[in-house]
Amino acid sequence: MRGHPDTARPELPSGDDVLVTLRGVNKWYGDFHVLRDINLAVGRGEKVVVCGPSGSGKSTMIRCINRLEEHQEGTIVVDGTELTDDLRGIEAVRRRVGMVFQQFNLFPHLSVMDNLTLAPVYVQGEPGPEAEQRAMETLERVKIPDQAWKYPGQLSGGQQQRVAIARALMQRPKLMLFDEPTSALDPEMINEVLDVMVELAEGGMTMIVVTHEMGFARRVADLVVFMDEGEVVEAAPPATFFARPENPRTRLFLSQILSH
Amino acid sequence: MSARGPVSRALAVAAPRRPPPARRTGTRAWLRENLFGSVHDTALTLLAAWALVVTLPGLLEWAVVDAVWVAEDPQQCRAAAGACWAVVAEKHRVMLFGTFPYDQHWRGVLVIAIVIAMAVVSAFRRFWSYRLFVAWVVAMAVVLTLQLGGVLGLEPTGTHDWGGLPLTLILFVGTVVGGLPMAVALALGRRSSLPVLKALCIGVIEITRGVPLITVLFMASLMFPLFVPEELTVDKVLRAQVGMILFFGAYAAEIVRGGLQAIPIGQYEAADAAGLSYWQKTRKVILPQALRIVIPALMNDIIRAFKNTTFVSIIGLFDVLGATATALEDPLWVLYAPEAYVFIFVLYFCFCFSMSRYSERVERDLARGRNF
Numbered sequence: 001m002r003g004h005p006d007t008a009r010p011e012l013p014s015g016d017d018v019l020v021t022l023r024g025v026n027k028w029y030g031d032f033h034v035l036r037d038i039n040l041a042v043g044r045g046e047k048v049v050v051c052g053p054s055g056s057g058k059s060t061m062i063r064c065i066n067r068l069e070e071h072q073e074g075t076i077v078v079d080g081t082e083l084t085d086d087l088r089g090i091e092a093v094r095r096r097v098g099m100v101f102q103q104f105n106l107f108p109h110l111s112v113m114d115n116l117t118l119a120p121v122y123v124q125g126e127p128g129p130e131a132e133q134r135a136m137e138t139l140e141r142v143k144i145p146d147q148a149w150k151y152p153g154q155l156s157g158g159q160q161q162r163v164a165i166a167r168a169l170m171q172r173p174k175l176m177l178f179d180e181p182t183s184a185l186d187p188e189m190i191n192e193v194l195d196v197m198v199e200l201a202e203g204g205m206t207m208i209v210v211t212h213e214m215g216f217a218r219r220v221a222d223l224v225v226f227m228d229e230g231e232v233v234e235a236a237p238p239a240t241f242f243a244r245p246e247n248p249r250t251r252l253f254l255s256q257i258l259s260h
Numbered sequence: 261m262s263a264r265g266p267v268s269r270a271l272a273v274a275a276p277r278r279p280p281p282a283r284r285t286g287t288r289a290w291l292r293e294n295l296f297g298s299v300h301d302t303a304l305t306l307l308a309a310w311a312l313v314v315t316l317p318g319l320l321e322w323a324v325v326d327a328v329w330v331a332e333d334p335q336q337c338r339a340a341a342g343a344c345w346a347v348v349a350e351k352h353r354v355m356l357f358g359t360f361p362y363d364q365h366w367r368g369v370l371v372i373a374i375v376i377a378m379a380v381v382s383a384f385r386r387f388w389s390y391r392l393f394v395a396w397v398v399a400m401a402v403v404l405t406l407q408l409g410g411v412l413g414l415e416p417t418g419t420h421d422w423g424g425l426p427l428t429l430i431l432f433v434g435t436v437v438g439g440l441p442m443a444v445a446l447a448l449g450r451r452s453s454l455p456v457l458k459a460l461c462i463g464v465i466e467i468t469r470g471v472p473l474i475t476v477l478f479m480a481s482l483m484f485p486l487f488v489p490e491e492l493t494v495d496k497v498l499r500a501q502v503g504m505i506l507f508f509g510a511y512a513a514e515i516v517r518g519g520l521q522a523i524p525i526g527q528y529e530a531a532d533a534a535g536l537s538y539w540q541k542t543r544k545v546i547l548p549q550a551l552r553i554v555i556p557a558l559m560n561d562i563i564r565a566f567k568n569t570t571f572v573s574i575i576g577l578f579d580v581l582g583a584t585a586t587a588l589e590d591p592l593w594v595l596y597a598p599e600a601y602v603f604i605f606v607l608y609f610c611f612c613f614s615m616s617r618y619s620e621r622v623e624r625d626l627a628r629g630r631n632f
Contacts, residue, residue: 109552
C-alpha cells in the first residue's frame with residue numbers, strides 16, 4: 001500500500017462489529033484515476049447510502065466489494081476475508097454478498113423460480129425442493145409469490161427488480177449491495193422497490209446502496225457517503241448530511257438533485 | 261404560438277373499447293392484394309403466368325404423361341419420349357446401399373429407419389432429457405453393429421463395404437454429434453483468458469477454415485497414412501469422419517462465438533455475483549442463451565454438413581450421390597442419369613427441408629413464454 005501524506009487522518013474503526021472495510025483503495029481505468037484513496041467501514045446491520053454525480057466512482061466502488069472490479073491498491077476485507085487474486089477467497093465472498101443491479105440482470109431463459117434457485121442449488125448444494133420452498137417464502141417477502149412460474153420478460157420493471165432482490169436474498173447474504181436499483185425504473189414502480197428495500201433494512205440486513213433516492217437515505221441510512229471524481233468528499237449520518245453539509249461540492253450536488 | 265395564444269388542444273372523449281375493423285376477405289380481395297395490387301405487380305404476375313404457360317406443359321409431358329414408370333428393359337425407355345423413372349426402380353438398391361452385400365441390404369434399411377426415427381423423436385421437446393442422449397448412444401451402437409456385422413450371426417461387413425444412404429447418414433450424424441461439442445469448446449477456448457489455450461483454439465479454427473474441405477479429406481485419407489506406421493493406420497471411414505468433424509467444428513465455433521458475444525455483460529456479472537463458478541456460469545447461464553441465439557446460423561451449417569458428406573466420394577467412399585454415379589456407369593442405363601439425379605435431388609431436398617422446418621420449430625418452442 002502506498003504511503004499517504006495526510007497522516008493526521010482519523011483511523012477507521014475495526015473489530016468484530018465491522019463487516020466491510022475498504023482501506024486506502026485506489027483504482028485506475030488506464031490512466032484515469034477512478035477511485036482515489038477510498039476509506040470506508042460498514043458495521044454489521046448498518047446501512048450505508050452512497051450518492052454522487054455520475055462518473056464519481058460510486059458504482060465502481062461497490063463493484064470492488066464483490067470483485068466484479070479489481071482494485072489496484074489498498075485492502076478490501078469482507079467478513080474477515082481479504083479480496084486478493086485468490087479465487088477461493090473471491091468465491092467465498094461472493095457467496096456471502098448479494099448484489100442488485102441497475103438493469104436487473106435476471107436470467108431471461110429461466111423462470112422466476114429457476115432464477116431464484118440456481119445459485120442455492122448449484123453453488124450451495126441445497127436440495128431442490130427445499131430451495132423451491134425457500135424461494136416461495138422469499139417471493140412472498142418481495143410481494144410477488146404469484147409470479148413464480150413466469151419468465152422475467154413477462155414482468156414489469158418493478159417486479160423484475162423485486163425478483164432480483166429475492167434472487168440475491170436466496171444466497172442468505174450477510175451483505176446486500178444495491179447499484180442504483182431504481183434508476184432504470186418507471187417512476188410509478190420506484191416505490192414498490194424502495195418499500196421492499198426499507199423492509200429489508202428494518203429486518204437488520206447490512207446494506208450498501210448506491211442511489212439518488214434521498215428520501216430512502218433519510219429514512220434508513222446510518223451513514224450517507226458523498227463521492228465526487230473518485231473521492232469520498234463527505235460522509236455523515238443523514239441528519240447532519242442533509243441539514244449541514246460541510247463541503248461546497250456536497251451542497252452543490254444536493255441543491256441540484258433536491259431542487260425539484 | 262399564434263396571435264390568439266396557444267392553439268394546442270386535446271379533446272377528452274369517452275371512447276368504449278371495440279374490436280378492430282374487419283379485414284377484407286374473399287378471392288377478389290386476395291387477388292387484388294397479392295397479384296394485381298399495382299401496375300408493377302400486374303406486370304410481374306402476367307410475366308410469371310406466361311413463363312408457366314411456356315414451360316409447364318412440356319415439363320409435365322416429360323415427367324408424367326410420356327414417362328415410363330416400370331421397364332423390364334431399357335429399350336422400353338428408349339422408345340418413349342418422356343422421362344425414364346424406371347431407372348430408379350432398377351437401380352435403387354445400388355443407389356441407396358452402394359457396394360454393401362446385396363442380401364444384407366435389410367441391415368441398411370434398418371440403419372436408415374433408426375436414424376430417421378431418432379431424428380423424429382428428437383424433434384419433440386418433451387423428449388429432451390438425459391434419456392434422449394442415452395437413446396442416441398444406444399441407437400448409434402445398434403447402427404454400427406448393423407453396419408459392421410461380425411456379431412450376433414451377422415455377416416461381417418467392413419467399412420470398405422459401406423455405401424449409399426446409410427454411409428451418408430452415419431457421416432452426417434457423426435459430424436454433428438462430434439462437431440457441436442468441439443465447436444462449443446473451441447468458441448469458449450477462443451474467448452479464454454489463458455493465452456496458450458486461446459492461441460491453440462484460434463490456430464485450429466483459422467487453419468481449418470483456411471483450407472477447403474476436400475483438402476482436409478485428402479489429408480485424412482492419403483497423407484495421414486504416409487506419416488504413421490502401418491499398424492497404427494486408422495480406418496478410412498473413421499479418418500474421413502474425423503476430418504469432417506474438424507471442418508464442421510471450426511466453422512460452427514465461430515457461430516457459437518458470435519452467440520457468446522451477444523450475451524450482455526450483465527449476465528456474466530449476475531452469475532459472478534451469485535458465486536457461480538466458471539463452468540456453472542457457462543453451462544447454466546451463458547450457453548443456453550448463446551446457443552438459442554445462433555440456432556438459425558447453426559442449422560445453416562448443419563444442413564451444409566449434410567450436403568458436404570458428398571465430398572467423401574473423392575476419397576473413394578460411396579455416399580448416396582457417389583453410389584448413384586457408380587450405378588449409372590451401367591451402359592444400358594447411362595442415358596437416364598438425369599432421372600436418377602432428379603430422384604437424388606428430391607431425396608436431399610426432403611432431408612434438408614425437414615431440418616430447416618425442424619430448426620424453425622425449435623426456435624418457436626424455445627421462444628414460448630419469453631420475450632427477450
